Amino acid sequence: MSTLxxxxxxxxLTLITGCATTHDARIxxxxxxxxxxxxxxxxxxxxxxxxxxxNVISTLQDLSFVIDKADTDLGTVSATRLYKGNKxxxxxxARPSSTKKSTIVRANAQxxxxxxxxxxxxxxxxxSLSKSLFLSANAVE
Amino acid sequence: MKKLKYxxxxxALGMTGCATTAPEDLxxxxxxxxQDRQMQSRFFETDNELELLSAGVAVLQDMGYxxxxxxxxxxxxxxxxxxxxxxxxxxxxxxxxxxxxxxxMSIDSQQQIKVSFxxxxxxxxxxxxxxxxxxxxxxxxxxxxxxxxxxxxxxxxYNEFFTKLSKSVFLEAQQI
Numbered sequence: 208m209s210t211l212x213x214x215x216x217x218x219x220l221t222l223i224t225g226c227a228t229t230h231d232a233r234i235x236x237x238x239x240x241x242x243x244x245x246x247x248x249x250x251x252x253x254x255x256x257x258x259x260x261x262n263v264i265s266t267l268q269d270l271s272f273v274i275d276k277a278d279t280d281l282g283t284v285s286a287t288r289l290y291k292g293n294k295x296x297x298x299x300x301a302r303p304s305s306t307k308k309s310t311i312v313r314a315n316a317q318x319x320x321x322x323x324x325x326x327x328x329x330x331x332x333x334x335s336l337s338k339s340l341f342l343s344a345n346a347v348e
Numbered sequence: 349m350k351k352l353k354y355x356x357x358x359x360a361l362g363m364t365g366c367a368t369t370a371p372e373d374l375x376x377x378x379x380x381x382x383q384d385r386q387m388q389s390r391f392f393e394t395d396n397e398l399e400l401l402s403a404g405v406a407v408l409q410d411m412g413y414x415x416x417x418x419x420x421x422x423x424x425x426x427x428x429x430x431x432x433x434x435x436x437x438x439x440x441x442x443x444x445x446x447x448x449x450x451x452x453m454s455i456d457s458q459q460q461i462k463v464s465f466x467x468x469x470x471x472x473x474x475x476x477x478x479x480x481x482x483x484x485x486x487x488x489x490x491x492x493x494x495x496x497x498x499x500x501x502x503x504x505x506y507n508e509f510f511t512k513l514s515k516s517v518f519l520e521a522q523q524i
Contacts, residue, residue, distance in 0.1 A: 260422045264466055265480070268388070269381050271499045273484045274464035279421035287462070289484045289497045295374065318370035331375040 237322070246326040248313045249333045249344035250304060256282050259301045259310045262339045269335060272297065293319055311347060312336065387503055389480040390510045390521035397423060397467050397477055403517035404465040404479065410512065413463065423467035423477075433459035433487050454491040461485045461500075478524065481509055 232238070251259060256279070263284050264274055272286035272295075282301040287294065297316040304311050314332055316323040323329070337344040378384070392400055397420075404425050405415060413427035433456040442453040461483060468478045483505060487496035514521040 257422060261468055264422060264424060265468055268464075268466060268480055268482055269377060269385060270375055271378070271384070271482070273462050273482045273499070274424050274426055274466060275462075276417050276426070277419040277422050277424040279419060284422075286464075287484070289486065289499055290374070292494075292497045293368070294497065295370070316370075318374070319368060321369060323370045323374070325370060325372065327372055328370060328375050331373075331377075335375070335377055 237324075243315075243322075243324065244313070245347070246329050247315050248311060248347045249337075250309045250311050250347045251337070251340060251342045251344060252309050253340070253342060254303065254307055254310065256301050256303065256310055259312060259340065260284060262336060263299045263301065263312065266332070266336045266339050267297070267299070269339075270332070309345075312344075384501060385480070386524055387501070387506050388482055389478050389524050390513070391470060391473065391476055391478055391524050392514075392517065392521060393473075393476040394517075395475070397469070400467050400477055400479060400517060401425060401465075403513060404467070404481075407509070407513045407516050408463065408465065410516070411509075413461075416462075425465040426462065427465070428460065428462040430458055430460045433457060454489040454493070456487050456495055457490045459485050459487045459496075479510075479513065479521075481506065 237243070253259060260277065260279050260282060264277060267274060267284065267286045270288065271290070272288040275285045275287055277284045283298065284300075285296070285298045287296050289295075295316060295318055297314060299312060299314045301310050301312050303309075312333075314329060316328070333344040394400055401418075401420060401423060405418070408415065408425065408427040412431075413429045415425060415427045417424065417426045419425075435456065438455040442455050445451075445453045462485070463481060463483045465479065465481050468480065470476050470478050483500040485496065485498060485500060486494055489495050510521045
């Protein structure tokens with residue numbers, strides 16, 4: 208019986224440690240900057256940042272978000288959505304591209320305690336935003 | 349029998365596993381999105397966005413909210429308040445349970461409500477602005493647990509909000 212007990216506790220321990228990521232990754236983010244940046248970023252062919260920010264806000268509202276903060280000069284919007292007992296927090300930034308002819312929009316979101324790393328989820332957001340702006344969302348190289 | 353107990357615990361542990369990941373359709377526009385937008389928005393015939401925003405601030409203050417953030421350039425106001433969340437039905441239930449000899453039942457005690465009020469130049473009608481309000485709340489029970497974490501989507505809430513807003517702005521709120 209005691210062997211079974213020890214084996215059981217060992218199994219539990221591996222299960223628990225298996226889930227946890229390293230300390231640094233939780234504070235400084237995962238080590239996939241390039242990948243996450245490309246799925247979180249799109250470029251829109253307009254230099255009018257205010258229009259982009261206003262459309263970001265209305266897209267977020269369409270997705271049941273409540274806006275927490277917005278700064279048009281800096282081009283940032285933060286919002287929270289409460290969804291079936293879960294908390295989704297999102298920050299969207301809009302900055303001019305190096306040529307100043309387009310606006311680069313980056314969105315990053317967190318679902319409860321974990322960052323969202325599914326490209327499809329971001330894709331859905333940019334699809335809605337591009338419909339709202341009447342502009343296509345271009346990938347940023 | 350003892351073996352069975354361990355298997356059961358192991359299964360329970362397996363089920364809880366790691367923290368939940370986001371569902372795939374999280375940012376897909378819901379089917380009710382258009383209805384929600386109509387419920388939460390009104391059109392105001394005015395060329396003064398600032399006046400509409402400050403009417404929003406006034407109404408939120410009337411309703412006991414404190415203003416957290418304002419951004420006039422993109423027309424955003426956010427406000428919040430924490431209020432009582434007790435309701436008589438729950439109290440009655442708890443009392444009944446206590447009388448029947450049941451344990452200490454926790455009931456909803458307070459709720460944190462957050463609202464954002466956003467103005468937007470109308471795309472269809474150049475002579476006015478759209479105002480959209482969205483409410484959400486977190487209800488906490490007597491044991492400090494979150495019992496409701498939700499977006500508030502009742503029509504009466506928004507109707508009443510916009511009725512108050514139109515009085516404050518001296519303009520008629522029009523359905524969109």
